[in-house]
Amino acid sequence: MGSETPTELPLIDFSKIYLNESTPDDWNSVKSQVHQALTEYGFFRASMAGMSPEFQSSLFGSLDQLFNLPLETKLKSISDKPFHGYIGHSPTMPLYESMAIPDAQVSGEVEAFANFFWPHGNPTFGESVRNISDKSYWLDRTIRKMIIESLGLDKYLDDHMDNTKHLLRVAKYKGPDTKESIMGLTSHIDKTTLSILYQNEVAGLELETKGGEWIRVKQSIDSFTVFVGEVFHAWSNGLLHAPNHRVMMTGNEARYSLGLFSVPKSGYITKVPDNLVDEEHPLLFNPFDYDEFLNHLFTGKIGANKDALDAYCGAKESELTTYSKS
Numbered sequence: 001m002g003s004e005t006p007t008e009l010p011l012i013d014f015s016k017i018y019l020n021e022s023t024p025d026d027w028n029s030v031k032s033q034v035h036q037a038l039t040e041y042g043f044f045r046a047s048m049a050g051m052s053p054e055f056q057s058s059l060f061g062s063l064d065q066l067f068n069l070p071l072e073t074k075l076k077s078i079s080d081k082p083f084h085g086y087i088g089h090s091p092t093m094p095l096y097e098s099m100a101i102p103d104a105q106v107s108g109e110v111e112a113f114a115n116f117f118w119p120h121g122n123p124t125f126g127e128s129v130r131n132i133s134d135k136s137y138w139l140d141r142t143i144r145k146m147i148i149e150s151l152g153l154d155k156y157l158d159d160h161m162d163n164t165k166h167l168l169r170v171a172k173y174k175g176p177d178t179k180e181s182i183m184g185l186t187s188h189i190d191k192t193t194l195s196i197l198y199q200n201e202v203a204g205l206e207l208e209t210k211g212g213e214w215i216r217v218k219q220s221i222d223s224f225t226v227f228v229g230e231v232f233h234a235w236s237n238g239l240l241h242a243p244n245h246r247v248m249m250t251g252n253e254a255r256y257s258l259g260l261f262s263v264p265k266s267g268y269i270t271k272v273p274d275n276l277v278d279e280e281h282p283l284l285f286n287p288f289d290y291d292e293f294l295n296h297l298f299t300g301k302i303g304a305n306k307d308a309l310d311a312y313c314g315a316k317e318s319e320l321t322t323y324s325k326s
């Protein structure tokens, strides 16, 4: 792949592994594609077996129902935690609305969210959102395992798996009814370990290459978009690229997305593995507490710009004092 600029996201097929029909060679082949994609570009599309048009229409019908609830009902989904509660009607992002389900992979959490909005329950919402959440969760763990193996860091695997938590965010981008592109979500780099997105057929997500070109994601019914966030970039001492991305909307159809975001658990100190640091690869990030980083971000102590984590705990300036070869 070298330094050539891709015009589309690389597509990697996880179906055999997901269906438990893979050989060790299949695993190794997918693992090396994942490693290459996430170091070169920071993103790829993951295809998965088992998604039907009927499933897709019940899933996005459910999200339509959710966002069509009255504003005062949606506003009840409040939270004092960053990124958790209802977000919408922002003057800077008028097309965007979202709500979050923490620990959506845990049995009963999606159903509890549905029961909150529909006191008599909403089994279609529960089942379809749960299905995507489970597949995204499986992808998140499988991809992180592949990266850790491919970096030769197997001894860190359990620590990484045990100290990661998840948040599912469902979003709606209203069609702006214009021919020219309107900003749906401003460009940013996720403050996550990994981000996994599933969406309806309305395009809009764009990812930036290292060379500064924007690639528009071509979504299909059985694929997820996977990209690296600042936390995994930092943990890998810069080996994994965390891409800038944004949502640009045209036309009058609404775009729906479901994003599963993995982040470090509260109280866990993320630290670059020693094996990734040597004279040629000086330490780029000092150990950090993710919750404290978010606090700094949301109280304005550091800017919410693209390299917020670097501003918070970047080690470049203090390399000589923090880096020890032991």
Ligand SMILES: O=C(O)CCC(=O)C(=O)O
Residues within 6 Å of the ligand: 169, 171, 185, 190, 197, 199, 205, 245, 247, 257, 259
């Ligand atoms: O909805 C999307 O496709 C992108 C969402 C996103 O980038 C985010 O929530 O961080």
Ligand SMILES: [Fe+2]
Residues within 6 Å of the ligand: 188, 189, 190, 195, 245
């Ligand atoms: Fe994002």
